[in-house]
Amino acid sequence: GAGVSQTPSNKVTEKGKYVELRCDPISGHTALYWYRQSLGQGPEFLIYFQGTGAADDSGLPNDRFFAVRPEGSVSTLKIQRTERGDSAVYLCASSLGGRALDEQYFGPGTRLTVT
Amino acid sequence: AQSVTQLDSQVPVFEEAPVELRCNYSSSVSVYLFWYVQYPNQGLQLLLKYLSGSTLVESINGFEAEFNKSQTSFHLRKPSVHISDTAEYFCAVNPAGGTSYGKLTFGQGTILTVHP
Numbered sequence: 001g002a003g004v005s006q007t008p009s010n011k012v013t014e015k016g017k018y019v020e021l022r023c024d025p026i027s028g029h030t031a032l033y034w035y036r037q038s039l040g041q042g043p044e045f046l047i048y049f050q051g052t053g054a055a056d057d058s059g060l061p062n063d064r065f066f067a068v069r070p071e072g073s074v075s076t077l078k079i080q081r082t083e084r085g086d087s088a089v090y091l092c093a094s095s096l097g098g099r100a101l102d103e104q105y106f107g108p109g110t111r112l113t114v115t
Numbered sequence: 116a117q118s119v120t121q122l123d124s125q126v127p128v129f130e131e132a133p134v135e136l137r138c139n140y141s142s143s144v145s146v147y148l149f150w151y152v153q154y155p156n157q158g159l160q161l162l163l164k165y166l167s168g169s170t171l172v173e174s175i176n177g178f179e180a181e182f183n184k185s186q187t188s189f190h191l192r193k194p195s196v197h198i199s200d201t202a203e204y205f206c207a208v209n210p211a212g213g214t215s216y217g218k219l220t221f222g223q224g225t226i227l228t229v230h231p
Binding site: 003004031033035040041042043044045048050055056091093095098099100101102103104106107108109 | 119121157159160161164166207210212215217218220223
């Protein structure tokens with residue numbers, strides 16, 4: 001079946017602009033995660049959704065970052081007033097139940113470049 | 116809070132040689148341990164995981180990892196590598212327990228390059 005998909009695959013934007021990154025999880029997966037991977041680093045947790053609600057958003061770096069999952073499926077990560085430091089690969093993952101031992105399936109990522 | 120340290124950023128080896136990718140973690144609570152692999156131009160994939168029970172876990176493609184609680188390590192090994200094992204490998208941990216969820220903490224990654 002279809003895996004986790006993310007669009008766009010690449011996004012180049014100017015400093016100060018607003019961007020939206022989309023994630024389509026595996027059908028039926030209730031848990032959805034966003035991570036950010038900077039160059040030469042491992043992924044860092046941003047936010048976790050269980051259904052429609054954000055159960056843990058402790059990894060969002062500041063209030064310019066916001067994410068939604070209005071129908072419990074597709075999620076959108078929104079970044080306002082982008083800064084060059086926001087440049088990274090943004091990864092989305094989903095899992096069946098959200099338990100710690102559940103396997104997370106990752107999408108290919110969106111590479112964001114802020115010029 | 117948890118932290119993960121992968122001691123080698125790059126590991127070059129020749130085909131059919133053995134390899135060990137090192138991973139140490141720090142946590143004040145029990146954790147589940149994972150190794151993820153990212154092949155060139157592909158997304159992260161789960162390679163193997165330790166949840167409980169036997170401390171030695173294996174993957175379908177010949178990798179194994181051993182959980183060592185006293186040394187807080189979860190090193191990844193393969194006795195004979197192939198060109199196709201060239202990839203970046205990430206060690207990750209997750210707090211264990213009934214109320215925990217999948218908030219993975221990753222190491223910095225180790226790039227394994229297998230030469231012919």
